[in-house]
Amino acid sequence: MPDTSTAIGVDIGGTNLRAARVSGAGDILERVSERIDRDANNAIGRIIELVRQLDRPDVTAIGIGVPGRVDARRRTVLSGGYLNLAGAALAERVEAATGKPVIIDNDCNMALVAEIAAGAGRGRENVVMFTIGTGIGGAIVQEGQILRGRGTAGQLGHITVDVKGAACVCGRRGCVETTSSGTALARHIQEAGLPADTSIDDILRRAAKGNAVARQVLDAWAGPLRAAIDSASAAFDPDLVLLGGGLGKAAFKALQKVPALAPWYQYPVLSAALGDDAGVIGAAVCALIEHRTPLPPSALVPAELTVLERPA
Ligand SMILES: [Zn+2]
Known part of the structure; x- marks a missing residue:
């Protein structure tokens, strides 16, 4: 059974806020974007709204690429640029509003993951x-x-x-x-x-x-x-x-x-x-890597092996 999980990637750019629902192969399935609101509180509210527009049952996680220095392991923005999210409860608020796990990372890390998954750095x-x-x-x-x-x-x-x-x-x-x-x-x-x-x-x-x-x-x-x-x-x-x-x-x-x-x-x-799409693709791919729905055990075993008895 193929894994049909998708994730939502969000890219906070200098001018635009972009979000997309993305497949595990890095294909954009649906996208939305708007001008960025440079007030941190308003911007987080807009991120939640865009995620809600894209959310579906097959979305397993949300990734957000943030400009500036980000401690991804602690989900903390340390310093920002035009939109300063330093110290804002970005991941926590989006997670609370959507009920889905959220990862955050530096936007350049997200873009590089996208290029390796589906762009010039493939493989x-x-x-x-x-x-x-x-x-x-x-x-x-x-x-x-x-x-x-x-x-x-x-x-x-x-x-x-x-x-x-x-x-x-x-x-x-x-x-x-x-x-x-x-x-x-x-x-x-x-x-x-x-x-x-x-x-x-x-x-x-x-x-x-x-x-x-x-x-x-x-x-x-x-x-x-x-x-x-x-x-x-x-x-x-x-x-x-x-x-x-x-x-x-x-x-x-x-x-x-x-x-x-x-x-x-x-x-x-x-x-x-991947141009401007790298941010949303990378954010979604990172979210899927972190939070991919585990496959049911039957999907992991080739069909011809399922009839064999397990060794004691
Ligand atoms: Zn310098």
């Missing part, structure tokens, strides 16, 4: 992922398990690429988030004297035609990212490095002009495949 056991959006997040899977450290490992956006660089929100200088995030890209564009509405696609197009200013912007943006990828590769020896988030595909293109410099660092780098 890989050792994957490092940089999530490039407004900031830079990260996640690491080693031997098929999310690397957690004491709780919040994988903050790849805070790999130092310039000890004398710009101040970072973490309190240090020159983290790759300060050179290679979307925010940093906007700064490089401004510093190059280009109009503020210049898109990364414009920059990539102009650089491909040999435009020196565009090349300079790409070097300033992608050069330090290459250094951070190489540092992460040296530390984790991955099968694959994935670039996700809203700027993942652009960063992948930009990196083609900034190759790894040394033979030590010839690791495959790919752009993530």
Whole structure:
């Protein structure tokens, strides 16, 4: 008997709140989304409402991906971003309102699990992922398990690429988030004297035609990212490095002009495949892994064996 359990994945993004009912294979069966409410209390109320819209008897658990530092084992949000859920009883409230078990984790961990289950990292056991959006997040899977450290490992956006660089929100200088995030890209564009509405696609197009200013912007943006990828590769020896988030595909293109410099660092780098769906798929897959309904014993034994007597 096939396992028909589904789970609901929720992705708390910078702009949108997304939720979807997802199969065990990582297929989205039904989805809803809306603009995020940046008040924590209201946002939790909206999460509960979206989950109720999607809930059905075959839903066995709920997973919620949260931006910021999350201690998944203790189900605690330690620090947040635009929507600050630090200290909020997120998992407990959703669980109480829906009657279904809830797991929470960092949104980058969720996205990487999705890419391994159903995207560009399918079947890989050792994957490092940089999530490039407004900031830079990260996640690491080693031997098929999310690397957690004491709780919040994988903050790849805070790999130092310039000890004398710009101040970072973490309190240090020159983290790759300060050179290679979307925010940093906007700064490089401004510093190059280009109009503020210049898109990364414009920059990539102009650089491909040999435009020196565009090349300079790409070097300033992608050069330090290459250094951070190489540092992460040296530390984790991955099968694959994935670039996700809203700027993942652009960063992948930009990196083609900034190759790894040394033979030590010839690791495959790919752009993530699931786009904006990675968050909800990963949250649901994580919830199913944690709370899959146990199969009835008959489903685990091949039919021809069920007629044999068990040994005494
Ligand atoms: Zn930092």
